[in-house]
Amino acid sequence: MIREQSLSLIEYLVLAYLSEAPEQQMRMGDLAAAVEMSSSGISRLADRLAKQG
DSSP states (O other): HHHTOOOOHHHHHHHHHHHHGGGOOOHHHHHHHHHHHHHHHHHHHHHHHHOOO
16 A cells, blocks of 8 residues: 555554544644654644645
8 A cells, every 4th residue: 555655654654543543533742652753743744645635
């Protein structure tokens, strides 16, 4: 799936955590901690994923 969708591993992990979360929602800080990223890094990643649909 990673190759088919051109996702990086971190993008895949973020989407996996969100898909397993209640109502597919997580606080940004919790998501950042789960994938071991900074708050600003997860915000940029989330923006990029949102733009990609």
